[in-house]
Amino acid sequence: xxxxxxxxxxxxxxLLVVAGILLFGLGLALDSNYQYADEHSGLGQRLxxxxxxxxxxxxxxSFGALFFLGLQYxxxxxxxxxxxxILEAVITWFPIGxxxxxxxxxxxxxxxxxxxHWMDPDVYVEKLENGALNPAYDSIISHxxxxxxxxxxxxxxxxxxxxxxxxxAFIYVAMKFRKRSLQEDAEGGTKLHFKNIAMAAGxxxxxxxxxxxxxxxxxxxxxxxxxxxxFGWYVFSGIWISxxxxxxxxxxxxxxxxxMSWVKKGHIHDLGKWMFALSFLWTYLWFAQFMLIWYADIPxxxxxxxxxxxxxxxxxxTMMLVNxxxxxxxxxxxxxxxKKGLLLVVGIIIFISHWxxxxxxxxxxxxxxxxxxxxxxFGMFLMFLGAFLFVVLKALAGRPLLVKNHPYLEESKNLxx
Amino acid sequence: xxxxxxxxxxxxxxxxxxxxxxxxxGIHVTDVFSPFPVHGIDDVIxxxxxxxxxxxxxxxxxxxxxxxxGMRYFMIVDWPMNIGGKPxxxxxxxxxAFIPITFEFTVFCTAHGxxxxxxxxxxxxxxxxxxxxxxRTTDDKFVMEIHVEESKEAEVIALLKETGAxxxxxxxx
Numbered sequence: 001x002x003x004x005x006x007x008x009x010x011x012x013x014x015l016l017v018v019a020g021i022l023l024f025g026l027g028l029a030l031d032s033n034y035q036y037a038d039e040h041s042g043l044g045q046r047l048x049x050x051x052x053x054x055x056x057x058x059x060x061x062s063f064g065a066l067f068f069l070g071l072q073y074x075x076x077x078x079x080x081x082x083x084x085x086i087l088e089a090v091i092t093w094f095p096i097g098x099x100x101x102x103x104x105x106x107x108x109x110x111x112x113x114x115x116x117h118w119m120d121p122d123v124y125v126e127k128l129e130n131g132a133l134n135p136a137y138d139s140i141i142s143h144x145x146x147x148x149x150x151x152x153x154x155x156x157x158x159x160x161x162x163x164x165x166x167x168x169a170f171i172y173v174a175m176k177f178r179k180r181s182l183q184e185d186a187e188g189g190t191k192l193h194f195k196n197i198a199m200a201a202g203x204x205x206x207x208x209x210x211x212x213x214x215x216x217x218x219x220x221x222x223x224x225x226x227x228x229x230x231f232g233w234y235v236f237s238g239i240w241i242s243x244x245x246x247x248x249x250x251x252x253x254x255x256x257x258x259x260m261s262w263v264k265k266g267h268i269h270d271l272g273k274w275m276f277a278l279s280f281l282w283t284y285l286w287f288a289q290f291m292l293i294w295y296a297d298i299p300x301x302x303x304x305x306x307x308x309x310x311x312x313x314x315x316x317x318t319m320m321l322v323n324x325x326x327x328x329x330x331x332x333x334x335x336x337x338x339k340k341g342l343l344l345v346v347g348i349i350i351f352i353s354h355w356x357x358x359x360x361x362x363x364x365x366x367x368x369x370x371x372x373x374x375x376x377x378f379g380m381f382l383m384f385l386g387a388f389l390f391v392v393l394k395a396l397a398g399r400p401l402l403v404k405n406h407p408y409l410e411e412s413k414n415l416x417x
Numbered sequence: 418x419x420x421x422x423x424x425x426x427x428x429x430x431x432x433x434x435x436x437x438x439x440x441x442x443g444i445h446v447t448d449v450f451s452p453f454p455v456h457g458i459d460d461v462i463x464x465x466x467x468x469x470x471x472x473x474x475x476x477x478x479x480x481x482x483x484x485x486x487g488m489r490y491f492m493i494v495d496w497p498m499n500i501g502g503k504p505x506x507x508x509x510x511x512x513x514a515f516i517p518i519t520f521e522f523t524v525f526c527t528a529h530g531x532x533x534x535x536x537x538x539x540x541x542x543x544x545x546x547x548x549x550x551x552x553r554t555t556d557d558k559f560v561m562e563i564h565v566e567e568s569k570e571a572e573v574i575a576l577l578k579e580t581g582a583x584x585x586x587x588x589x590x
Binding site for chain 2: 332416
């Protein structure tokens with residue numbers, strides 16, 4: 001059975017983009033007299049921060065799906081094989097999301113925006129030409145110069161090298177997974193499967209480093225004076241659950257179209273369990289990071305939390321409670337995890353809530369006390385969502401919805417629950 | 418008068434298929450005794466859904482409340498301690514510091530409560546007399562228990578033999 005990307009679905013993705021543009025424009029018009037914090041965090045800065053936030057979020061959705069796909073090979077799992085094609089479709093956004101992020105980094109290095117304080121060459125200069133001390137000099141950033149740059153000024157070379165190296169390798173893995181999946185349909189046998197396992201094992205090792213490094217480089221370095229050792233896993237848990245929710249939503253959509261009848265209650269139940277469990281992984285990491293910093297109360301560590309608790313308290317705690325309490329209360333029961341409607345509602349709410357979580361990592365750091373998560377941000381979210389769904393559904397339509405010669409296909413179809 | 422029939426099997430798959438066959442003939446299987454969990458058998462013989470989850474929730478809630486009430490008394494009311502300048506006059510403002518212990522105590526109470534309830538309900542607490550019909554079901558054999566009317570006895574025994582039972586015992590109910 002094949003999925004055809006109907007004109008109705010195309011119209012829906014277009015509608016999302018148009019609604020996004022309208023909300024975006026409305027937000028801009030309503031905020032035309034908005035008082036921003038200072039000249040460095042004005043409207044331009046806001047739009048760049050939103051581009052980074054939304055770009056990273058949807059990059060993360062496909063990154064989470066890619067991780068999950070690799071995990072299935074390494075653990076030799078059978079239960080996801082019947083909907084493996086959905087994961088393969090979600091990862092098609094990965095190169096595009098990476099392109100958006102690369103664009104933001106390069107624009108920053110070209111001084112088109114000031115999201116990253118360390119991209120300012122002045123902070124590395126201790127003494128001015130006339131021998132006086134440089135007031136813009138920042139000794140902490142200067143000590144981190146070699147983490148970001150090749151030289152001791154703001155060229156960003158080492159960061160770019162890492163980004164291109166890791167993301168390039170991940171794109172290669174993603175494209176290889178997609179190519180070999182079709183190849184396996186045609187050829188059969190287990191040769192490709194074992195090749196995939198080996199590649200996935202290598203990918204997971206690289207992912208372990210790469211996911212953390214990308215989170216530090218792109219998001220933690222916005223608060224360049226600050227560091228948190230579990231920041232990478234915290235961001236990773238957020239992108240993992242977003243990827244799972246996207247998979248569930250696409251699966252439910254396809255079943256509502258009368259497709260994928262081979263996906264049974266047990267498969268849905270397994271995905272529901274992931275959504276439930278990952279919510280706790282995320283909450284655990286969020287709380288572990290928050291509590292230790294709150295308890296130790298060391299000035300250099302608390303600074304980002306002080307900024308968030310002062311001006312973004314409502315958003316921070318609402319988002320945290322929604323991401324924690326909603327799955328806990330509604331998905332605790334085994335039967336609840338099998339109900340598609342409930343999974344869809346809870347999934348969409350915490351998907352948006354995880355988006356807010358990511359914006360709260362970026363906006364308070366770049367917009368200071370005057371940032372907000374309003375119509376402009378949400379409009380851009382809808383634009384990205386529309387484009388994301390267009391790309392993913394198009395990829396989904398391009399190949400059969402069920403793999404043919406995967407060695408675990410029969411086991412997956414007859415999953416016992 | 419009714420009889421209890423014990424059909425013994427030496428393979429869990431044979432037992433599972435046998436149970437399906439027996440149930441499809443409209444005969445109610447009262448219980449199955451097995452040295453390990455047989456996947457799918459509870460659906461086949463129609464075991465009612467376990468209520469252990471409800472108990473677990475109640476135990477968890479008890480543990481959470483006890484931990485919070487206890488810590489409020491120890492750390493806020495009875496002997497407020499100044500630890501790193503954290504607010505020691507308010508449970509709510511000091512809550513993050515209490516969450517790890519609350520979490521651990523909730524898990525502690527849930528796990529112990531569930532294990533004890535499970536053993537009590539199955540009558541397998543230490544020192545209780547074992548009630549399984551045949552001690553071999555704790556080793557490598559599986560027993561299916563069926564209650565039938567005396568008039569149908571021969572028919573059911575024939576059916577059980579057909580499904581691959583290696584031994585059939587009966588006793589008056």
